Amino acid sequence: MRFDDPDALADWVASLLLQERLRRPERPLGLATGRTMEPVYAALVRQVKELPPQEQRELRRRWCSFNLDAYVGLDRADPGSFAAEMANRLTAPLGLDPERVHLPDGRAADPHAAAECYGAQLAAAGGIGLQLLGLGLNGHVGFNEPPCAADAPCRCLELSPVTRHQNAGAFGGDPDAVPKRAITLGLREILAAERLLLVVTGAAKAEVLARTLQEPPTASLPASWIQHHPRALVVADQEAMRALSAATPLMGAEAGNP
Ligand code: GLP
Numbered sequence: 001m002r003f004d005d006p007d008a009l010a011d012w013v014a015s016l017l018l019q020e021r022l023r024r025p026e027r028p029l030g031l032a033t034g035r036t037m038e039p040v041y042a043a044l045v046r047q048v049k050e051l052p053p054q055e056q057r058e059l060r061r062r063w064c065s066f067n068l069d070a071y072v073g074l075d076r077a078d079p080g081s082f083a084a085e086m087a088n089r090l091t092a093p094l095g096l097d098p099e100r101v102h103l104p105d106g107r108a109a110d111p112h113a114a115a116e117c118y119g120a121q122l123a124a125a126g127g128i129g130l131q132l133l134g135l136g137l138n139g140h141v142g143f144n145e146p147p148c149a150a151d152a153p154c155r156c157l158e159l160s161p162v163t164r165h166q167n168a169g170a171f172g173g174d175p176d177a178v179p180k181r182a183i184t185l186g187l188r189e190i191l192a193a194e195r196l197l198l199v200v201t202g203a204a205k206a207e208v209l210a211r212t213l214q215e216p217p218t219a220s221l222p223a224s225w226i227q228h229h230p231r232a233l234v235v236a237d238q239e240a241m242r243a244l245s246a247a248t249p250l251m252g253a254e255a256g257n258p
Contacts, residue, residue: 028127116155136223141222146160155183
């Protein structure tokens with residue numbers, strides 16, 4: 001799907017997430033953080049608040065989401081943590097039960113065991129229905145840094161300098177202040193989702209989006225593995241699409257109906 005207007009893009013993505021929650025409440029929703037998702041969550045909050053009160057209550061009662069990733073070593077209350085980001089953008093504005101908005105435990109004494117536990121918790125919940133994904137400048141999804149095999153499981157890993165630089169904004173602009181490790185769902189759990197929704201905005205992502213869709217899937221560009229997914233949809237704005245060759249269809253676009 002291609003959008004000229006960023007607000008229209010955010011609205012469209014939010015309504016897909018909302019429909020998924022309303023129609024398939026038994027399947028966990030896979031959520032992502034990052035600047036790309038800020039307008040999406042703002043639109044989602046607006047849309048939920050427009051629902052009749054009974055539907056809003058039902059949505060809260062049956063909410064179940066699993067975030068892709070979390071930094072190791074940050075408390076949930078740390079403003080740079082993804083837990084704080086989710087609390088501020090979604091959990092608090094919607095009045096969700098924080099126990100139903102799952103994130104990896106970045107403060108666990110043993111982050112490797114915490115990652116294994118998070119993967120098991122997701123599996124016990126039935127796996128992801130619809131997985132929302134952003135795109136890292138180095139082609140990561142979640143925090144699956146290159147190189148990354150298509151069957152890499154949920155795990156604790158080292159973040160690359162590129163990623164720590166990309167995410168420095170949430171840490172006063174200082175890449176050295178960005179945690180060195182993170183827990184992330186792996187490509188294994190991501191590719192096992194029923195549907196994938198990759199959202200890419202802005203000129204800075206144009207080159208990596210073109211490579212993600214045009215190059216053969218490879219471990220050196222983890223997002224490229226989504227080409228193997230039968231129900232992946234890519235949603236992008238004009239800026240992000242400007243390096244795509246005209247011959248490259250956006251995945252899922254032909255289907256019209258994701
Ligand atoms: C971050 C997160 C991803 C996110 C991506 C894009 O590092 N781990 O889940 O989707 O990179 O971030 P942004 O939207 O800020 O560009």
